Amino acid sequence: MGRRRNPGRNVTGILLLDKPLGLTSNDALQRVKRHYRAAKAGHTGSLDPLATGLLPCCLGDSTKFSAFLLDADKRYRVRVRLGVTTTTADAEGEVVETRPVEGVDEERLREVLTRFTGSIDQLPPMYSALKHQGQRLYKLARQGVEVERQPRRIDIHALELTAFELPEIELDVHCSKGTYVRTLAEDIGRALGCGGHVIALRRTGVGPYLESSGPFIALDEVAALAEQENFQALDALLLPLDTALGHCPALRLSEDSAFYLRQGQPVLVPQAPTEGLVRLYDPSARFIGVGFILEDGKVQPKRLI
Structure with a gap:
């Protein structure tokens, strides 16, 4: 019986990678995934090999929300x-x-x-x-x-x-x-x-990530930390996945509302916006996903962790 492959680290977050010249977006992503030893990774829109600059790399549960960055300006x-x-x-x-x-x-x-x-x-x-x-x-x-x-x-x-x-x-x-x-x-x-x-x-x-707000992370920096096996420093470079949705209003849910939303049921949340997407947080302020407002004012789950 063959040895089972190591499934990788269950690490979640978004790396604002500064893609270097001459590398395809997929090559850059695969290097990031390898350096992090991540179980799952995806990027949010290709850059030509000729292009440099921001390539947000989503690790772990962040891949579930990469579509929001694909659709972003x-x-x-x-x-x-x-x-x-x-x-x-x-x-x-x-x-x-x-x-x-x-x-x-x-x-x-x-x-x-x-x-x-x-x-x-x-x-x-x-x-x-x-x-x-x-x-x-x-x-x-x-x-x-x-x-x-x-x-x-x-x-x-x-x-x-x-x-x-x-x-x-x-x-x-x-x-x-x-x-x-x-x-x-x-x-x-x-x-x-x-x-x-x-x-x-x-x-x-x-989307919400701009070079003017701070430098992007060089691939060489990621590689150097990976060589030292400094996963604590690598993980510290990652942004929380809800930062990809900074343009959406935040809603803090009650225990009951969070429970029913997790079952896929729409709920009525006091002081919710009248339309659009919303970020959803449980009573302990932990991000649990994204919802949207129905015509009757209820919040319908769209993508949950």
């Missing part, structure tokens, strides 16, 4: 090289066309940026992880195959010009989930008449 800092179009809309692709940028000035650029602010339709790129008949688009693209894609409605909440140093510009982007920043950069270049592609991309925020 994202923030990026992107550097764009105008005048050069590539096959992938970033620096890893082959150059397709080169055009002069002398006619582009800051005033014209700012006017173009206003056209890409608000609700817009965006055509997903061929070099993306979307599937067509079971195959990833980027795999088809590498074979020279292009398939028809449908535009998607996205929201660009803010688009701020932070550097104008032709032929390069830098933008801060605050957008909804599903936004392809490479495509946004390419479309801005096209609107300017000179083309463009991404040469550097950093994710600076996911």
